[in-house]
Amino acid sequence: MDRQEAILRELNLYPQWVRRDVPAREAVTTVGAIHESPLRNWPELKETVRGCTACRLRAGCTQTVFGVGDEQADWLFVGEGPGADEDVKGEPFVGEAGKLLDNMLLAIKLKRGKNVYITNVVKCRPPVDGSGKQLPPKPDEIATCLPYLQRQIELIQPKLIVALGKVASDALLTGKEATLASLRGTLHDYHGIPLIVTYHPAYLLRSPSEKARAWQDLCLAVKFMADKSA
């Protein structure tokens, strides 16, 4: 059993699903100006996020969690918001969901920090409910924080965005009121950048039977990137 197969077995994704062909996407256009942002470069953007208190989430978190990885990456993965582990460490996807995301990356021969950038829609940890369950960010919190993600995307100019979960897909595909399931399996457009939708790793931990579908989505992403570079 080779390493790839071992990882896929670990993910409960073996034997591999074979994806049906989809048309290759046409050339990606350059990212347009999303909004007139005064945040022109990475240091300024990072500093601004670090000191941000623009919404109520900042009062309940330890620190802002900006993002991690290659700032000129072809691949951008966008999650929902920091959880408890991320809040402590200041890095996205470092808990159990992060381990699964790292394994998903390995399964498609990618690695955190190498041609990959990882971030979230909101940069501060949302609160938990009475049972300790992490709550999703509220619409006004998302709206307040979204310009930071938009500016990250402008600076990175990735070749592909992978939206992890409904919060990320809703935030990036505004106007598409649809279930996550209906958004899967196709290439969407975010201001000229192709975007695919898949499940959030935290959801996959709760619903491991969906890992096969997540693998389908990753195959779609890999196929797109291979077609693009061919």
Ligand code: SF4
């Ligand atoms: Fe600022 Fe975003 Fe944190 Fe709200 S979640 S305080 S907008 S960085």
